[in-house]
Amino acid sequence: MAAVDYLERIPNNVNLKADRRLLRALEEWHPKFLDWWTEMGPLGFQAREVYLRTAISVDAKGWAQFGYLRMPEYRWGIFLAEPEPGRAINFGDHQGQPAWQEVPGEHRGTLRRLIVTQGDTEPASVEQQRHLGRTCPSLYDLRNLFQVNVEEGRHLWAMVYLLDAYFGRDGREESEALLQRRSGDRDKPRILGAFNEPTPDWLSFYMFTYFTDRDGKYQLAALAESGFDPLSRTCRFMLTEEAHHMFVGETGIGRIVQRTCELMREHKTDDVRTFDGIDLRTLQRYLNFHYSVSLDLFGSEISTNAANFYTMGLKGRFEETKKDDDHRLKEATYVVTTLDGDRVVTREESALTTLNERLRDDYIADCARGVARWNESIKRHGIDVELTLPHRGFRRAIGSFAEVRVSPDGRIVSEAEWDARKHEWLPTEDDKAFVQNLMRPVVERGKFANWIAPPARGINGQPSDFEYVRLD
Numbered sequence: 079m080a081a082v083d084y085l086e087r088i089p090n091n092v093n094l095k096a097d098r099r100l101l102r103a104l105e106e107w108h109p110k111f112l113d114w115w116t117e118m119g120p121l122g123f124q125a126r127e128v129y130l131r132t133a134i135s136v137d138a139k140g141w142a143q144f145g146y147l148r149m150p151e152y153r154w155g156i157f158l159a160e161p162e163p164g165r166a167i168n169f170g171d172h173q174g175q176p177a178w179q180e181v182p183g184e185h186r187g188t189l190r191r192l193i194v195t196q197g198d199t200e201p202a203s204v205e206q207q208r209h210l211g212r213t214c215p216s217l218y219d220l221r222n223l224f225q226v227n228v229e230e231g232r233h234l235w236a237m238v239y240l241l242d243a244y245f246g247r248d249g250r251e252e253s254e255a256l257l258q259r260r261s262g263d264r265d266k267p268r269i270l271g272a273f274n275e276p277t278p279d280w281l282s283f284y285m286f287t288y289f290t291d292r293d294g295k296y297q298l299a300a301l302a303e304s305g306f307d308p309l310s311r312t313c314r315f316m317l318t319e320e321a322h323h324m325f326v327g328e329t330g331i332g333r334i335v336q337r338t339c340e341l342m343r344e345h346k347t348d349d350v351r352t353f354d355g356i357d358l359r360t361l362q363r364y365l366n367f368h369y370s371v372s373l374d375l376f377g378s379e380i381s382t383n384a385a386n387f388y389t390m391g392l393k394g395r396f397e398e399t400k401k402d403d404d405h406r407l408k409e410a411t412y413v414v415t416t417l418d419g420d421r422v423v424t425r426e427e428s429a430l431t432t433l434n435e436r437l438r439d440d441y442i443a444d445c446a447r448g449v450a451r452w453n454e455s456i457k458r459h460g461i462d463v464e465l466t467l468p469h470r471g472f473r474r475a476i477g478s479f480a481e482v483r484v485s486p487d488g489r490i491v492s493e494a495e496w497d498a499r500k501h502e503w504l505p506t507e508d509d510k511a512f513v514q515n516l517m518r519p520v521v522e523r524g525k526f527a528n529w530i531a532p533p534a535r536g537i538n539g540q541p542s543d544f545e546y547v548r549l550d
């Protein structure tokens with residue numbers, strides 16, 4: 079491989095220049111990352127120029143530089159949010175002590191596991207989305223897919239930076255392992271369930287970026303509270319990029335909803351499949367699936383791990399410092415929805431062991447806001463249907479609800495009722511085949527697939543018919 083000027087190549091604000099050992103570790107890792115990108119990153123289009131956003135610094139001017147480039151030449155940089163002078167640990171047993179600038183020895187293993195678990199999701203989603211380019215609904219959407227992909231690549235860099243810079247040899251081994259696991263692989267799967275599910279079509283992609291990237295937002299926000307300052311600062315910067323991923327999801331589904339409603343009005347029917355649209359019932363089933371898979375990512379309602387992460391000062395709550403309590407929670411309680419025999423009940427539990435559920439609650443409230451906006455759009459078209467979030471117990475594989483079958487409206491149902499009705503609640507083989515069949519590439523400038531409306535505006539002030547990907 080030709081000599082690369084890494085100081086130029088890896089834009090950073092971590093003074094990489096001064097840390098030869100770290101620079102060498104990243105130089106060794108970089109070609110392996112590129113091999114992984116070639117093998118598992120977006121299929122095709124690698125030689126095409128794409129209108130992408132690159133972060134070259136963390137200030138308002140530098141974090142979103144737009145221009146054409148080929149994906150393998152993307153400058154995956156390392157950025158930490160600016161340090162907060164005098165930042166202290168804001169919760170747990172170490173509350174009030176200065177934030178750690180080095181890894182606290184006693185929490186080393188736990189901290190590494192948290193970083194690896196977060197880091198593993200980043201390349202996983204790129205792998206899941208690998209095949210989508212060839213069925214894109216427009217150049218605009220194709221560009222958004224690639225933007226999400228390169229930034230998930232950068233998020234992997236962000237975690238690898240922490241591992242290489244702060245965890246010595248074990249950290250470097252973990253950095254390698256992050257490139258070796260594969261989404262959906264039976265022998266070496268990605269760590270978390272949702273990241274082993276396929277993303278076979280664009281409807282799934284938008285659901286994924288709406289629901290699963292939003293889980294990412296909440297995990298990152300909780301880690302941004304960490305007493306380990308480099309992790310906190312890394313996550314704070316990642317959150318600025320994550321916002322675009324969720325935007326892609328929310329507007330993606332919003333545009334599908336809009337198009338579906340237009341077709342319903344135009345042809346005076348609910349069954350828009352005949353007109354190459356995605357009917358609202360199918361949208362609801364996809365929503366049910368992706369939402370429930372994403373809820374599992376928060377873990378069990380009762381978790382001593384979650385309590386330990388908090389007590390150790392490693393992972394806080396969403397908006398920890400805005401919460402008005404003692405930030406130790408030893409005596410506090412929290413109300414969780416759980417199972418008592420075959421009944422759904424609410425129960426007061428220790429606030430410490432229920433931190434997963436609390437984060438899930440924040441997430442659920444956030445998910446509901448987007449659903450409300452889609453419903454407003456349906457209403458504006460004069461259509462009397464609402465999309466809904468299913469009950470939190472629906473189709474769960476982790477936590478107390480994993481033991482039972484729960485309908486979308488929150489009833490415990492028998493295995494027989496589940497089998498009889500699951501095709502109403504979850505995407506069927508027929509749905510998947512129908513959606514797959516709609517996935518025909520549209521790559522003409524300014525054109526959009528029939529099942530999705532054009533965006534209200536383009537990227538970075540460009541028109542929606544801008545040449546977002548140069549195909550010749």
Ligand SMILES: [Fe+2]
Nearest residue numbers: 200230233294
């Ligand atoms: Fe990410």
Ligand SMILES: [Fe+2]
Nearest residue numbers: 291294320323
């Ligand atoms: Fe993301």
